[in-house]
Amino acid sequence: MEFTNATSVRADFALPAAGLALQIEAHAPGVYRVRCAPPETLLAREEKPTARQKALAEMLLARDEPVGELATSSVVGGEGWRLEQGEIALEVASNPLRLALYRGDRCVLRTVGHDALQCAGSGNDTQWRLVTALGADESLHGLGETAGDPDRRGARLVSDNAADRVGSLLWSTRGWGVYFNTLGRIEYDLAAGSSDVCRYDVHDAVLDFFLFAGEPTEILNQFTALTGRAGQPGLWPMGVWLEQAPGTSVDEALGIVETFRANEWSVDTLQLAAPAPYGFLSDKPAFEWNPERCGDIREFQSRLQKANVQLAAPTLPAVLAGTPLFEEWEDRGWLLIRDEDGSACVFPGNDVTGGQPYGLLDLTNKDVYKLWVERQRQAVDEGLGAPVCSAQVDIPDDVTARGGECGAVLRRLYPLLTRRALFDAVAGHRTPQEGVIVSSDIFPAVQRSAWQEGPRCENTWAGMEHSLRTALALGDSGIPVQTHRLGSAQHPLDSMTPELYVRWLATCVFSANFSFQGVPGLLPTAFDSSVQELVRHWLQWRYRLIPYVLGIIEDAVRTGLPVQRSMALCFPADPVAQAWDTQYMLGPALLVAPMLEPGTKARVYLPEGSAWWDMNTGWRYEGGTLLEVEAGLDTLPIFGREGHMLCLGPGGLHTGDFNSARLLDEVWMFGMPEHSPVVMRNKIRVMQMQGSSYIKGLEGLKILPSEGLEVKRRGAEVRISRAR
Structure with missing residues (x-):
């Protein structure tokens, strides 16, 4: 592989023996776009795409233009290059061709073997293979629908097989994600057969994929910013x-x-x-x-x-x-x-x-x-x-x-x-x-x-x-x-x-x-x-x-975050939480532990990193706690995340009963408010000052404070402070 050119957003390489060109682009902070194909094919796609190619590209990507910045340098020893975006870096080794994705000093993803990138065929019959390593404790998530183990490790999936229910994004709790930007067939071998490597076979004239680095929530944010996000459903x-x-x-x-x-x-x-x-x-x-x-x-x-x-x-x-x-x-x-x-x-x-x-x-x-x-x-x-x-x-x-x-x-x-x-x-x-x-x-x-x-x-x-x-x-x-x-x-x-x-x-x-x-x-x-x-x-x-x-x-x-959020998505650094894979976060504020078997007793794990408030009892628990709770048919084990608030409406028999001028009825606080609440057409804002929280937008609402807090209203502003 030979280095040919670099700009503030892209580095170009040539693979003369294979007749291929390789482009690596800083598409967004923490996101790299990698494209590989014969030089004339890449040039035609870039400078003179057909109307049909343009239309298909717009269906896949909401943002085609790169918005990142790239710093390119040689690695120690001179056998490769380092492409940096702040603390995120992609290293490209030249003999043989290898890729390694870093977050700070930690390598989160790397290709393996002398055949880490393979190409066979030509034109529309081209088939690419990318091979990456997996750590022993690494779990994989995404790629569509499954009713089984949320960890997709060990699965074999084909993108155009309707029975496989395949989505587009794959990510790891280790801090990387990958998306193949094609309508062609993609075959995923996610370390099947007890292996420690993933193989991706892509059928397209151009190998075009995006690598993401960051926390899973950051990866979903970047993926949906890249490929498009949902509109609003209305009331x-x-x-x-x-x-x-x-x-x-x-x-x-x-x-x-x-x-x-x-x-x-x-x-x-x-x-x-x-x-x-x-x-x-x-x-x-x-x-x-x-x-x-x-x-x-x-x-x-x-x-x-x-x-x-x-x-x-x-x-x-x-x-x-x-x-x-x-x-x-x-x-x-x-x-x-x-x-x-x-x-x-x-x-x-x-x-x-x-x-x-x-x-x-x-x-x-x-x-x-x-x-x-x-x-x-x-x-x-x-x-x-x-x-x-x-x-x-x-x-x-x-x-x-x-x-x-x-x-x-x-x-x-x-x-x-x-x-x-x-x-x-x-x-x-x-x-x-x-x-x-x-x-x-x-x-x-x-x-x-x-x-x-x-x-x-x-x-x-x-x-x-x-x-x-x-x-x-x-x-x-x-x-x-x-x-x-x-x-x-x-x-x-x-x-x-x-x-x-x-x-x-x-x-x-x-x-x-x-x-x-x-x-x-x-x-x-x-x-x-x-x-x-x-x-x-x-x-x-x-x-x-x-x-x-x-x-x-x-x-x-x-x-880009969903309504129901898995433990792996919200708490990637807590492997115990990930084992409780039928618990979920409903938005940012509520942890829900569904009752999935007969009886009134349930065991709940409260993830590390936050304190949690039992919505049924009002008791506070530190994160990392395993509880056994009692839940009758009129209750469900639900816990509020400390620092958040839950805004509730007055209810009704249908949404036609909703009064847009009086959409909210009361607010539940889980400890001292630190985050602005998520609520329809949100106009409520939380600010911290001198140990108190000042909240604008809660005029006329019933406020249920947590134990140990004091609520005072000052005109259109609510002050929350520690009780003396």
Whole structure:
């Protein structure tokens, strides 16, 4: 390897024997971008990219221009170079080529072996391999959804295999992260077979990846700043959802809403079951609501407004096979086509299409994309609050889009285009752009979407844990929200006991959001009056928490951090905390320890580095403490982190009850306030001066101080000091 050039942001190297060029860029503080390819390929991508290459690059990166500064020098001995950004440095050894990432004096990541970087093939058939070492005590996190061990070490994953549920970011508790910037296939061998190395096989003409150094929260911050962050969901999606049971009528679903209202159980959104209640007519490109499902759409919308509920409904960018519209669009080339004869690919029917085979719209075609956005916006204007769409189907390798994408690239690109089009329809014409798209798809840039639909889990204690674990894994991957389902209509109901039902509900309350299932055995009416009273208790807690939870999501726009945060993400230096992997932080202030088995006793570990306040007893504990606590069905082991505050609203039966001028009702303090609270549209600020905390923005709120604190109001300012 030969050094060729350096600027304030980039160092260039040549590998003449391999015919390759290597570029290393200080993309942001603590972030390096590494690109390797034949020199002419890199030059073409950099100076004369095609319109399609530009469009794909924008889908993957929100910030392509580097904002870091690089200091380049030779290492001792002259066999390599050191590229520094403050305390973060990347060393490049020349013979053989090796990379080593440092935080201060500590090497956190290094490539290994004489074949640490390999290249085979050429053009679009190029395959790269990168090999890195793993420490014995190192755990890996991210890369999408898993209901198993949150440590991904030992896994083998393929990015375009829908069953693997692969995300884009991988990070280590040791202090490094990696993101491969490509729509091509990536094969991850994360020290499988008890090895101590990770192998990454990347299928693309250019090897393009980012290395991150820092604490896991810093890595998520930089990753989401680089690849894009979620927009804000608005207020009504934060209320409780009700999913219509398959095979039931809209009248029955609205009857359940009325029952909720009569029993003072809060609910905000009705999500219709498959098949899709609206879609293209069989012979023309116009949307129509199915009158057999919804009757007259204006009357249906009037009934929803009267019930104070929003509407979510399933959809798919598809045209039913065998219809005149399918044949017309097949002739136009508006559907995904097979390479062999140019005919439209026919996919087997699914729940959304009512079991009927269909063709997928070619959303890489800008005219098709625009048409679908316009039709979805029409549905929004007619009363649709949120589309429900999972489009991560298995697209065969011999199917090609108009833009030329096929194989792994098309499988990863299609759900990305689908959700982006739906967001354009729902929120693209609004200021600010607020809205949610309900989907379970995982794809590059999925973290730009504020809403991820949770799995359908068995109605067992293990099922509840399954839903929790997937939420924490997605949070580790930079995805801000996973919603939960309180049980599943698709699984047997006989194992859903009253105790499990209440514990599951309580855990859902302390999450981003959740939905009831509209089948008799999973509704509150299936249980006795004592359980129904507990449902009322927990739903009021949910609505009181909305200002805090929405504030966490709004904070994700600035920080990239999720609502439910794993112990590994928040406490990477505390290996004991990481072993308690079903505990989680709900935002920055609350530690939640869900009850995942029958009984009222629970063991809780309070991580080191902070003191913790028991929200049920008011007692204070030092970090690093293992507790056994008692929790009846009306409580949950929840601890406030010292120095933080919890702002609660007054509750209500739906978000329409919220008074924007009186959003907050009371404030709970956990010790002396040191941090400004997270709360919806936050205007509360904490300042320290002479041993006291001065807080602006708490006018008229009930303040619950911690023991040993004194509260004094001075006009618009609140002073918190130690009691004398």
